[in-house]
Amino acid sequence: MTARRHGPSAQARRDALLRATVEIVAERGAAGVTHRAVTERAGLPLATVSYFFSSIDDLQAEALRVFVAEEQVTQIAVAERLGAQQLTADEVGQALAAATAPRYPDTLAFFESLLHAARTTEFRAPVEEALVATRAVAHAALDAVGAPDPAAIAPALTALAHGLALQRIAAPGLMDETISYEAFRALVLGYLLQNGHEELALSLSRTSSDPETH
Numbered sequence: 001m002t003a004r005r006h007g008p009s010a011q012a013r014r015d016a017l018l019r020a021t022v023e024i025v026a027e028r029g030a031a032g033v034t035h036r037a038v039t040e041r042a043g044l045p046l047a048t049v050s051y052f053f054s055s056i057d058d059l060q061a062e063a064l065r066v067f068v069a070e071e072q073v074t075q076i077a078v079a080e081r082l083g084a085q086q087l088t089a090d091e092v093g094q095a096l097a098a099a100t101a102p103r104y105p106d107t108l109a110f111f112e113s114l115l116h117a118a119r120t121t122e123f124r125a126p127v128e129e130a131l132v133a134t135r136a137v138a139h140a141a142l143d144a145v146g147a148p149d150p151a152a153i154a155p156a157l158t159a160l161a162h163g164l165a166l167q168r169i170a171a172p173g174l175m176d177e178t179i180s181y182e183a184f185r186a187l188v189l190g191y192l193l194q195n196g197h198e199e200l201a202l203s204l205s206r207t208s209s210d211p212e213t214h
Contacts, residue, residue, distance in 0.1 A: 014052045016042040021063035025112045026105030033060045061123060064113045068130045071110055075099075075133040083140035088204055092141045093185035097177045099137060100161040102169050111166060134158050145188065145204055153191045160187060 020041035024032050035049045035056060042048070053059040078099050087095065102108075110130075117127035138157035142150030160183060168175040192201035 010052075013042075013044055013048060016044060017049060017052060017059060018063040018066050021059055022067050022109045023105050025060070025064070026108035030060060030112060030116060060116075061120075064109070064116060064123065065126050067106070067109055068113055068126045071106070072130045072133040075130070075137050079133070079136040079140040081140075082137065082144050085144050086146075087141065087144040090181075090185060092145055092188055093181040093183075096138070096141055096157065096161060096184040097180035100165050100180065101177060102165050107165055107169060111162075111169075114162075131158065134161070142188065146200060147188065147192060148195070148197060152195075153187070156191075157184065157187060160184065 017038055020038045021033055024037055024041060028037075033056060035046055038056075038059065039046050039048055049056065049059055053062065082095060085091075113123075113127055113130075117124045135154040135158045138154040138161070139150045141157070142153060147153070161180075164175065164180045164183060168180070189201050189205055192198075192204070
């Protein structure tokens, strides 16, 4: 990264490089990020990368950091919206399925950032922050149905969300939002039953089966 202060025009060029990098990471993986590929995608001269960043690795790391930070803001907003509601198990499943639906190229870039963090220790902190924000969405959804101790199951819901999203990207013909919804709903109700909250689970299940809730 660089400590230079940029005017609006220069900042726009820098932002274009960052966005182009995210798109290339999503399409080709980290190995596809080169000076030429990024500047051609951004519509900028080849030397532009060197003006703003000390290396292509520096550009890639900054692009993924910026993207992960944006993803964190998005997830926090979803959590706040869910936290302000009272939901049935059906509505939780639907809300989580919609919130975790793949967004191109952003979702692919996010998974690439997870892989990058697995290989690059210094990149793990921003990725961990993004994962914590994603868990906040699950926590808020569980709060909305009145589930006790939502922090205990939020990590599992987050892991399920990421696994489903990855499969929906890799095999879109085999996975859809309905499968995601059913998986989230089953995990929430199963968690409640397993932890001795049978009445709440049965109540939510009955409410979910009411046609008026759909």
